Amino acid sequence: MNKIFVTGIGTGIGKTFISALLARALEADYWKPIQAGIDEGTDSEYVQRTLTGTPGLVHPEAYKLRMPASPHIAAREEGISISIPKICGQVPSISRNLIIEGAGGLMVPLNETEFVADLIKALEAKVILISRNYLGSINHSLLTARVCREMNIPVIGWIFNDQYLHYEEEIVRWTQYPLIASVPYMKAEDGQFIEAQTAALQKRLKGFL
Known part of the structure; x- marks a missing residue:
């Protein structure tokens, strides 16, 4: 099993959509260990809909936190502390590839001392970096690469x-x-667009995995 951790240069840059495309392209399973914010639906629910008709499974979160905030704050509000060993103990036991989606970027705090980057190290995963092109994204992308x-x-x-x-x-x-x-920008990701991007990504990934 390849563990592929999808992280990005910040929040709201399309990690969930790209994670869904990757799971489709690789016929992989999907797992988001930490979900912060559930009132408007979860990322796992979105990916589940996108994977309909494929062999990929969506695995339950290790932490499902109500507040849409940094995970360490959302967890604190519920009187808990996020544990990296607990997350590592819940890695799905599968033979397929596993797409793991992070929360925000690499330096998002998980607790008082550890960050998303520490979780990646503990999971012994390889990383795909997601960058959304916007004014300022060069700086955010280069900082992310430097941390890696x-x-x-x-x-x-x-x-x-x-x-x-x-x-x-x-x-x-x-x-x-x-x-x-x-991946080109599209306001509404309809089925035809998703199919086309999945096929394009399948071809490109062959040279990387």
């Missing part, structure tokens, strides 16, 4: 959302992490 290098986190490459100027080429050149794919 400083913590010796193995990075498979970048997947970009949206198109904005030529940021993708710049980010790939400066970070020396390869471009896996670029």
